[in-house]
Amino acid sequence: MMKRVALVMSLCLAPSVYAEDEVADVWKAKCKSCHGDDGKAQTKMGKKESIVDMSQVAWQAAESDADIRQAIADGSPRNTKMKAFKDKLTAAQIDALVGYIRTMKAK
Ligand code: HEC
Numbered sequence: 001m002m003k004r005v006a007l008v009m010s011l012c013l014a015p016s017v018y019a020e021d022e023v024a025d026v027w028k029a030k031c032k033s034c035h036g037d038d039g040k041a042q043t044k045m046g047k048k049e050s051i052v053d054m055s056q057v058a059w060q061a062a063e064s065d066a067d068i069r070q071a072i073a074d075g076s077p078r079n080t081k082m083k084a085f086k087d088k089l090t091a092a093q094i095d096a097l098v099g100y101i102r103t104m105k106a107k
Contacts, residue, residue: 022093023093026089026093026096027097027100030089034046034051035051038055039101040054040104041053041054049081054101055104055105056106057105057106065102068101072085072086072089072094072097072098073086
């Protein structure tokens with residue numbers, strides 16, 4: 001009986017835990033090479049392309065969630081290095097990345 005309760009509980013908890021893990025994995029696989037682990041873009045590409053430091057409070061304030069979502073989905077009109085990800089990621093993954101980028105804001 002206890003076993004069954006534990007199983008049901010782990011099934012209920014799994015999706016949210018998984019979602020958090022997954023967004024971090026997506027960032028590592030598809031974004032980190034240019035934007036860095038922490039969004040500060042202290043990478044070769046980041047320096048070469050002068051990619052913005054996403055942890056900056058001013059950047060976080062200036063960009064709406066819709067702005068960030070659009071940059072990820074459609075890429076940047078100013079720099080083709082920032083490609084459109086709408087065919088590579090699901091809408092839910094893009095939304096999760098917006099949330100993930102919000103967690104990078106400097107404290
Ligand atoms: C090949 C390098 C590269 C990769 C990989 C990359 N980006 Fe970018 N990204 C850029 C560059 C360069 C810019 C700057 C574009 C500009 O100045 O308009 C940028 C800009 C952005 C912006 C907008 C910043 C602004 O101020 O408008 C967001 C948001 C963003 N990237 C998110 C992501 C996410 C999320 C991923 C992974 C799914 C990703 N990027 C992957 C190079 C990259």
